[in-house]
Amino acid sequence: MGENRNKLPTLEPILGEVTLTGMINQIPSGLALKPEPLHPLPPSWPLRIQRVDFAVLSKLLTHPIYPFILQLNPGDPYRFSAIPNSANISPTRHWAYAIQWYTMAFALIVYYLAINGPRRRTHA
Numbered sequence: 347m348g349e350n351r352n353k354l355p356t357l358e359p360i361l362g363e364v365t366l367t368g369m370i371n372q373i374p375s376g377l378a379l380k381p382e383p384l385h386p387l388p389p390s391w392p393l394r395i396q397r398v399d400f401a402v403l404s405k406l407l408t409h410p411i412y413p414f415i416l417q418l419n420p421g422d423p424y425r426f427s428a429i430p431n432s433a434n435i436s437p438t439r440h441w442a443y444a445i446q447w448y449t450m451a452f453a454l455i456v457y458y459l460a461i462n463g464p465r466r467r468t469h470a
Contacts (some may be wrong), residue, residue, distance in 0.1 A: 353391055360424060368418040368425075373398050 389406065400413045416426040 357392070364417060364424065366418060366424060367422055368416045370414050371417050372414050395411065 393406070398415070400411055404411050
């Protein structure tokens with residue numbers, strides 16, 4: 347997260363054996379609209395992904411991986427710094443969406459009444 351998604355964070359390499367402490371969690375599946383294209387093939391590293399797909403990652407790493415993540419404890423020195431997630435949507439935009447949807451609802455009610463309202467019948 348930041349000003350530009352093309353700028354990847356700098357990660358320091360971990361050398362030697364380390365002990366990690368944390369909590370094992372499953373990743374929620376979330377909303378997946380379509381499979382993530384991994385171009386160029388083979389992908390260049392570091393790899394940025396939209397969601398964790400363990401089957402795809404196992405193929406890319408050519409090694410089986412466990413279907414969970416280890417969320418490191420807050421005091422662990424190898425933990426990533428968490429960036430608060432903010433949508434940055436102004437209240438004006440919320441009002442604009444509300445007006446848009448109420449206008450659409452009003453238009454549909456008028457359309458419904460115009461189509462299904464009293465009709466004149468002519469008798470021949």
